[in-house]
Amino acid sequence: MNEVGLLDLVLEEEFTRDPNLVFLATNSPASLRRRFGSDRVRICAISEQAMTGMAVGAAISGLRPIVDLNRASFAMLVMDQLVNHAGRMHYLSGGQYRVPMIVTSATRGRQQLGPQNEQCPYGIFMQTPGLAVVVPGSLRDACALLRGATRWPGPVLYFVAPELNRQRGLSAALAAAPLRFGEAAHLRHGDAATIVAIGGAVKVASDAADALAADGVHCDVLDPRTLVPLDTAALAASVRRTGRLVFVDDGPRSGAPAQILSRLLDEPGVAAAAGGRIGYVCQPDVPVPSAPPLEETMWPTEGRIRAEVQRVLGEPE
Amino acid sequence: MTTAVAPARSAEPAAPDPVAMFASMVLIRVFEERMMELRTAGEVIGPVHPYVGQEAIAVGVCAALTQADSLVSHYRGHGHAIARGVDLDALTAELFGRAAGLCGGKAAALISDSRTNLLMSSGIVGAGVPVAAGAAMAAQVRGEPAVSVAFIGDGALGSGAVHETLTIAAVQRLPLVLVCEHNGYQAGNRTEEVYPEVSLLRLAEAHRVRAVGIDGNDVAAVATAAHDAVRLARGGGGPTFIEARTYLTRFHLQFERPSPEVRPSDEMAAWRARDPIDTARQSPPLRDRLSDADVEAIWERARERVERAVETARSSPWPAPEEAATHVWAEEP
Ligand SMILES: Cc1ncc(C[n+]2csc(CCOP(=O)(O)OP(=O)(O)O)c2C)c(N)n1
Ligand SMILES: [Mg+2]
Numbered sequence: 001m002n003e004v005g006l007l008d009l010v011l012e013e014e015f016t017r018d019p020n021l022v023f024l025a026t027n028s029p030a031s032l033r034r035r036f037g038s039d040r041v042r043i044c045a046i047s048e049q050a051m052t053g054m055a056v057g058a059a060i061s062g063l064r065p066i067v068d069l070n071r072a073s074f075a076m077l078v079m080d081q082l083v084n085h086a087g088r089m090h091y092l093s094g095g096q097y098r099v100p101m102i103v104t105s106a107t108r109g110r111q112q113l114g115p116q117n118e119q120c121p122y123g124i125f126m127q128t129p130g131l132a133v134v135v136p137g138s139l140r141d142a143c144a145l146l147r148g149a150t151r152w153p154g155p156v157l158y159f160v161a162p163e164l165n166r167q168r169g170l171s172a173a174l175a176a177a178p179l180r181f182g183e184a185a186h187l188r189h190g191d192a193a194t195i196v197a198i199g200g201a202v203k204v205a206s207d208a209a210d211a212l213a214a215d216g217v218h219c220d221v222l223d224p225r226t227l228v229p230l231d232t233a234a235l236a237a238s239v240r241r242t243g244r245l246v247f248v249d250d251g252p253r254s255g256a257p258a259q260i261l262s263r264l265l266d267e268p269g270v271a272a273a274a275g276g277r278i279g280y281v282c283q284p285d286v287p288v289p290s291a292p293p294l295e296e297t298m299w300p301t302e303g304r305i306r307a308e309v310q311r312v313l314g315e316p317e
Numbered sequence: 318m319t320t321a322v323a324p325a326r327s328a329e330p331a332a333p334d335p336v337a338m339f340a341s342m343v344l345i346r347v348f349e350e351r352m353m354e355l356r357t358a359g360e361v362i363g364p365v366h367p368y369v370g371q372e373a374i375a376v377g378v379c380a381a382l383t384q385a386d387s388l389v390s391h392y393r394g395h396g397h398a399i400a401r402g403v404d405l406d407a408l409t410a411e412l413f414g415r416a417a418g419l420c421g422g423k424a425a426a427l428i429s430d431s432r433t434n435l436l437m438s439s440g441i442v443g444a445g446v447p448v449a450a451g452a453a454m455a456a457q458v459r460g461e462p463a464v465s466v467a468f469i470g471d472g473a474l475g476s477g478a479v480h481e482t483l484t485i486a487a488v489q490r491l492p493l494v495l496v497c498e499h500n501g502y503q504a505g506n507r508t509e510e511v512y513p514e515v516s517l518l519r520l521a522e523a524h525r526v527r528a529v530g531i532d533g534n535d536v537a538a539v540a541t542a543a544h545d546a547v548r549l550a551r552g553g554g555g556p557t558f559i560e561a562r563t564y565l566t567r568f569h570l571q572f573e574r575p576s577p578e579v580r581p582s583d584e585m586a587a588w589r590a591r592d593p594i595d596t597a598r599q600s601p602p603l604r605d606r607l608s609d610a611d612v613e614a615i616w617e618r619a620r621e622r623v624e625r626a627v628e629t630a631r632s633s634p635w636p637a638p639e640e641a642a643t644h645v646w647a648e649e650p
Contacts, residue, residue: 026504026511027504027506043506045474045512046442046443046475047477073441111364111572112364114427114440115427286641286645287423289422289636289641290425290427291414291415291425291636292414292635294422294423294636294638294641297641
């Protein structure tokens with residue numbers, strides 16, 4: 001599923017544990033289908049909106065459906081079911097109904113799928129109430145957060161970066177316990193600056209922090225892991241201490257980074273600590289082009305992250 | 318590259334020339350085989366969805382069109398583009414991601430070409446159908462005789478937007494021709510696994526859209542069906558859904574390596590025996606009109622043409638990095 005095959009094994013274990021889990025996709029994992037049968041593991045026509053709506057109805061009716069959209073760009077096709085229905089039914093029904101469902105999709109990779117299909121739209125879903133938004137930054141967290149998603153009481157959008165598939169440590173990742181939502185990972189420690197890194201960008205941000213540390217610049221690196229709910233307290237505490245903030249994301253500047261920043265500025269002391277010393281290493285607010293030399297400008301790289309950290313370090317307090 | 322096509326004065330295209338259609342199919346075949354090689358070699362970028370096996374459909378349909386007609390394609394669109402007469406050098410350069418490409422390297426296979434009214438090649442299954450209907454509406458509003466054609470795969474009938482558009486097109490008598498290239502597969506799924514029946518005609522008929530089933534590997538049959546549909550649409554007779562049965566004799570998709578997908582060998586053999594290019598070669602009028610040497614010359618010309626396009630693409634510079642941020646916002650025309 002989703003370009004990250006290890007997640008199929010997580011699902012097999014969770015399907016064994018919870019008989020209410022069902023799977024809908026145009027392309028469902030063969031092993032899952034063999035083991036749990038075509039009732040619980042379905043192959044559908046290319047009908048994302050219907051699959052997502054069916055998941056809403058099945059969730060209200062007591063199942064816990066997983067819809068694999070394959071590409072995150074296809075989330076645009078199912079906005080109505082996600083935003084107007086999945087995210088609002090608990091509210092609309094005055095708490096009578098819960099909608100525990102998971103919609104999975106793969107974000108940007110390095111396959112030159114072009115302006116339409118290379119997208120990280122998770123920031124959009126930070127302003128659509130009722131939807132949890134999960135963006136794992138490591139293979140281990142991908143497994144642990146998927147397990148967490150199968151225990152969450154409401155709808156979850158789960159966005160995974162294809163790059164995570166290249167990480168090692170498969171058996172440790174598979175063994176990781178379910179993660180609770182809303183707890184950031186504190187990956188590197190330092191007082192020079194706070195780096196908030198998301199999803200596929202967490203690894204390059206950590207690498208950049210290591211390189212900076214070798215030059216004596218020690219940064220905090222935090223991976224929120226879930227954007228909704230957001231661990232605002234952990235992020236704010238770091239920014240108050242360092243007084244500098246750099247966002248690193250494969251997605252657009254006005255997406256998750258802008259949303260997170262607005263939450264942080266609500267926290268006492270954050271604006272005073274970091275005002276004017278905030279940086280971004282993200283996809284600019286333009287689509288991702290196909291040509292490699294153009295696409296290259298759209299990725300956070302170690303060099304860009306180091307330069308941006310150095311820039312905010314140069315800004316006077 | 319952005320000059321709009323002037324509305325055609327004469328609405329009917331010339332009768333399709335069988336030799337020209339044969340040569341166009343050969344050009345697509347040679348091009349596709351070469352693009353797969355060059356994708357494996359890392360020169361072509363992005364996903365390559367080869368059109369091999371379906372050439373007769375693009376060629377037969379485009380033979381029925383005039384300059385003023387519009388086309389909407391999708392990710393498996395090289396064949397549509399070539400049959401439409403999109404400049405081969407610019408197409409190839411685009412697949413190489415170069416500055417001289419049709420879309421400056423931004424699109425790779427998802428090309429547009431305003432010169433030939435190729436409006437878009439969407440990467441979203443089914444999404445092009447309402448867009449094509451919009452182009453049809455534009456012709457209707459302006460009182461122009463232009464027709465809009467959308468190529469779709471059999472998988473696109475899964476999309477609600479396609480069904481919604483069929484209903485609107487029927488009611489509003491849009492000059493729209495949907496060409497459904499039914500190759501029996503939707504990526505990893507066989508169509509009978511996900512649809513209630515294999516024939517798609519009744520799905521279109523349920524929306525009260527005229528539906529025509531044809532052998533998509535017979536270029537003459539495709540050209541005739543397209544010609545009839547286009548003539549009807551131009552005359553205000555409304556939309557047609559053409560289901561052209563066909564088969565991908567290579568595979569769905571490749572990135573760095575050709576796809577390892579396996580198909581039943583008897584199925585593959587049966588369709589290879591009905592290869593659209595061989596079929597055209599062996600049926601009248603080409604059987605009598607072309608010698609083996611003539612046919613070989615057509616293949617040789619296609620190989621030369623494709624090689625020239627490849628050389629041109631190779632020598633085209635990469636786009637400058639600043640180009641990444643151009644064309645996000647339209648400027649005043
Ligand atoms: C809305 C949407 N969902 C899923 C996909 C992924 N996808 C790409 S091609 C494809 C199969 C399409 O099959 P079909 O329409 O029969 O066309 P073919 O590839 O056979 O030419 C799928 C599912 C997509 N591009 N768009
Ligand atoms: Mg198909």
